[in-house]
Amino acid sequence: MTLRAHWQARTLRWLQQRIPPSRHYSLNLKSVFIFPSWFGWGYLLMCGCLFILGTNYQNNLMLLLCYFLLALMLITLFTSYQNFARLTIRATPVKPVYAGEPAMLALMVRTDADEKPVHGQIEVTWWQQPAPLTVDLDSHPPHFSLPYVTQTRGIIKLPRVTISSLFPLGLYRCWTHLDFQQTLTVYPRPIPCQVTLYPEDDEGSDTSSEQPGHDDFYALRGYQVGEPLQRIAWKNIAKGGDWVSKTFSQPQRQTGCLRMSGGEPVETALGKLAFQVIALSEQGAYFGLHLGHIKVPLGSGDAHKHQCLCALARFPGLGAVP
Incomplete structure (x- = not known):
């Protein structure tokens, strides 16, 4: 472990104790950090120069300006x-996504009704990640989403969210690191392929049969008293034939189980299964x-589809399917 990784792990353990995970945070002295910004350090350096010049030349106006800036x-x-x-700040559960798609963490920022509104801009980003999301608290709605880029499938514990502000003059930077206890499920990226269903007990091809329905004409049979009149074959009766009624059929839903194909990389096989799960669910x-x-x-x-996709996301292993 490198020195930087060791320092980050130690910092996260300290934050775990100081700012415990929660779905809802009300910031306070324990969870807020504040320190002069780079501009603030330059400001202090300028005040120091003014003090030295004012003292050296015994210029009271320069000293007064220095004290005013420090105040x-x-x-x-x-x-x-x-x-x-x-x-x-409150977070809502993040929705599952497919590998390669960005996940959205929805956050709601507000203040108590009996307090003054919060002003200025805040920057929101993931723990030690660049490209923060800038939110204007004066004009932006209280709801916004922070994207999280996904690359591989699996169950991912989302990192802490860093929220910072330079309001009002940029002299100080206030920030916090919040853990919203969010776990992201990343499904395998679907790979188009042919849908193959196997019987539960033995592998084979998928089957389908006809069952009574009302979609396609199937055959004529003898009329039975009490059947709906719209099913009577009136053309056959008009030609002097017997009273018969029409029967219809519809294809029976496909049934069976999906299995992993052998001889393929695990991620490829899981991607094909993800595509088949989506296709069968739509059918x-x-x-x-x-x-x-x-x-x-x-x-x-829909619930069964997500159950299958979650099983694919949790599947361990690398290499090829035997």
Whole structure:
């Protein structure tokens, strides 16, 4: 472990104790950090130069200007903290995405009704990541989303979110690192392929049959008393034939289980299975999923689709499928 990685791990452990994970934060003295910005350090250097010049030349106006600037910086210290500490931040659960798609962490920023509103801009970014999202608290709606770029499938614990502000004069930087206890499920990237269903007990080709329905004409049969009149074959009766009624059929839903194909890289096989799960769910098929010791029973619907995709996201292993 490098020195930088060791320092980051130690910092995260310290933050875990100081700012515990939560879905909702009201910032306070314990969770807010404040320090002069680069501009603030330059400001202090300028005040030091004014003090030296005023003392050397015994110029009271220059000394008065130095003291005034220092007093302004001291007042800004309290103003910056009070403005930032009024923030209340809440996160909503992040939705699963496919590998390569950005996940969106929805955040809501507000203040208590009995407090003054928060002013200025805040910068929101992930822990030690560049390209922050800038939010104007005076004109921006209280809801915004922070994107998280995904590359590989799996169950990812999202890092801490860094929120900072330079309000009002940029002399101080207030910031905090918040852990919203968000776990992101990243599904495998779908790879187009042919859909293949196997019976639960034995591998084979997928099957489908006809069942009674109302989609396609199937055959004529003898009329039975009480059947709907719209099913009677009136043309046959008009020609002097017997009373018969029309029967219809519709294809039976596909049933079976999805299995991993052998001889392929694991990620490729999982991507193909993800595509088949999506395709079968759109068709309303009744299917299951077998991934070695991981088995998802037969089912259908949106909840079943996400259950199968979650099983694919959690599947371990690298290399090729035996």
